[in-house]
Amino acid sequence: MDATHAFEHLPHKTIERLSQYRRALLICLENKKTHIFSHEIAKIQHITSVQVRRDLMLIGYSGTLRQGYNIQELIDLIGEIIDSEELTKVAVMGLGDLGRALVNYFHDKRSKLDIVAIFDINPDKTGTLFNGVPCYSVEEIPTIIQEENISIGIITVPAVQAPVTAGRLVKAGIKGILNYTPTPIQVPNDVYLEELDMITTLEKIAFYVKLSDEKNALKQ
Amino acid sequence: MDATHAFEHLPHKTIERLSQYRRALLICLENKKTHIFSHEIAKIQHITSVQVRRDLMLIGYSGTLRQGYNIQELIDLIGEIIDSEELTKVAVMGLGDLGRALVNYFHDKRSKLDIVAIFDINPDKTGTLFNGVPCYSVEEIPTIIQEENISIGIITVPAVQAPVTAGRLVKAGIKGILNYTPTPIQVPNDVYLEELDMITTLEKIAFYVKLSDEKNALKQ
DNA sequence: TAAATACTGTTAAATAAATAACAGTACAAA
DNA sequence: TTTGTACTGTTATTTATTTAACAGTATTTA
Numbered sequence: 001m002d003a004t005h006a007f008e009h010l011p012h013k014t015i016e017r018l019s020q021y022r023r024a025l026l027i028c029l030e031n032k033k034t035h036i037f038s039h040e041i042a043k044i045q046h047i048t049s050v051q052v053r054r055d056l057m058l059i060g061y062s063g064t065l066r067q068g069y070n071i072q073e074l075i076d077l078i079g080e081i082i083d084s085e086e087l088t089k090v091a092v093m094g095l096g097d098l099g100r101a102l103v104n105y106f107h108d109k110r111s112k113l114d115i116v117a118i119f120d121i122n123p124d125k126t127g128t129l130f131n132g133v134p135c136y137s138v139e140e141i142p143t144i145i146q147e148e149n150i151s152i153g154i155i156t157v158p159a160v161q162a163p164v165t166a167g168r169l170v171k172a173g174i175k176g177i178l179n180y181t182p183t184p185i186q187v188p189n190d191v192y193l194e195e196l197d198m199i200t201t202l203e204k205i206a207f208y209v210k211l212s213d214e215k216n217a218l219k220q
Numbered sequence: 221m222d223a224t225h226a227f228e229h230l231p232h233k234t235i236e237r238l239s240q241y242r243r244a245l246l247i248c249l250e251n252k253k254t255h256i257f258s259h260e261i262a263k264i265q266h267i268t269s270v271q272v273r274r275d276l277m278l279i280g281y282s283g284t285l286r287q288g289y290n291i292q293e294l295i296d297l298i299g300e301i302i303d304s305e306e307l308t309k310v311a312v313m314g315l316g317d318l319g320r321a322l323v324n325y326f327h328d329k330r331s332k333l334d335i336v337a338i339f340d341i342n343p344d345k346t347g348t349l350f351n352g353v354p355c356y357s358v359e360e361i362p363t364i365i366q367e368e369n370i371s372i373g374i375i376t377v378p379a380v381q382a383p384v385t386a387g388r389l390v391k392a393g394i395k396g397i398l399n400y401t402p403t404p405i406q407v408p409n410d411v412y413l414e415e416l417d418m419i420t421t422l423e424k425i426a427f428y429v430k431l432s433d434e435k436n437a438l439k440q
Numbered sequence: 441t442a443a444a445t446a447c448t449g450t451t452a453a454a455t456a457a458a459t460a461a462c463a464g465t466a467c468a469a470a
Numbered sequence: 471t472t473t474g475t476a477c478t479g480t481t482a483t484t485t486a487t488t489t490a491a492c493a494g495t496a497t498t499t500a
Binding site for chain 2: 446447448449450
């Protein structure tokens with residue numbers, strides 16, 4: 001129906017990069033820049049300028065020769081593609097350190113994503129506000145998710161509680177889940193799931209650091 | 221020289237999955253399981269059993285027909301491939317919510333990765349221990365990194381301070397950086413960099429949730 | 441002991457993503 | 471007014487990754 005339909009088949013990686021481009025562009029805009037070249041964007045994102053131009057081609061945006069891309073226009077276009085028209089509401093499951101970090105992070109960000117609820121089992125936390133966001137008890141999950149029309153849940157509870165937390169979210173009708181715990185969870189097909197635990201990334205870095213160390217050792 | 225050399229050309233994605241397999245396998249081991257089938261691993265990781273078998277083939281591990289893979293053996297082999305022989309030491313830059321989350325996370329984990337230092341600018345925090353890990357001032361970065369032989373730094377400082385923090389790490393001879401802030405940083409080629417900000421992931425989920433919503437709307 | 445079953449292991453094919461190659465063009469310099 | 475330069479935009483190619491196809495085999499069932 002609307003513009004999004006045409007962007008249905010954008011590569012997953014392009015979607016990620018568009019989000020990153022926008023973030024970089026917003027900073028450029030703050031610095032009073034009005035235009036930017038593909039190679040400038042590329043440098044920021046550690047990719048090639050061809051990749052940038054290709055991504056922009058895919059979303060049908062044209063720059064100006066010798067001038068580059070209009071930053072404001074590009075920000076707006078990326079917004080049309082990846083943002084929903086209405087606010088997308090997000091819940092954070094677990095008000096531990098990671099939960100707090102996430103809420104702080106999104107606080108005051110002008111974004112189409114908004115953390116509107118926190119859920120925790122600790123009675124000392126429930127009923128309070130953290131950074132303006134209400135913290136509810138887990139019993140309230142079904143009602144709040146539905147009443148507030150929350151579509152995404154971020155799981156930051158202790159690892160062992162991840163599956164049961166996910167189950168509650170699914171039951172309440174959540175549409176997307178971001179699982180930050182190291183425990184993989186199972187969700188129905190119609191729930192979009194992303195698992196992203198910190199250990200995997202760190203172990204990967206450690207592996208490549210080790211590899212490069214060993215290469216250097218061989219040279220000597 | 222050693223076994224690692226043979227695994228130099230493993231696909232990046234396989235490295236990530238090996239780390240995830242191991243985590244899942246460790247949990248299975250705790251539950252007194254001794255063997256596991258490829259399709260069981262696959263289910264946990266939301267991938268296909270072919271993918272699992274292919275990864276295991278690449279690392280040269282063979283299971284037993286009708287019995288599956290020996291969990292302990294597989295854990296050990298993955299360890300030989302992705303772990304260093306010595307402990308890999310990690311520093312957390314910034315003792316905010318995210319920094320605390322990371323330190324807690326690794327606390328007590330039997331792992332070849334160890335967070336041995338925290339750096340922060342806040343004088344109330346420096347000189348203290350958090351979860352047994354000493355917090356130093358930023359002035360001490362060069363000496364501690366070198367004396368302790370820290371090879372990886374995780375940046376969790378406020379976004380605007382990310383580039384200067386990265387610069388200090390590089391100057392101190394760090395070999396790998398994991399940047400959790402939304403501000404992209406620049407490092408020399410010989411430093412392995414991974415950027416992983418929370419907004420990108422969340423915006424990606426929001427996009428695919430929106431997409432599926434729109435498809436459903438069309439059906440009706 | 442033949443047939444079915446339930447797995448592993450490997451090669452072949454398909455898909456996804458990144459890179460290379462290059463055509464096109466406005467502008468600047470000579 | 472030509473030549474060089476510095477960009478964009480697009481197609482072609484290559485590389486990376488996943489999936490499919492299927493051969494092989496121990497075990498169970500008939």
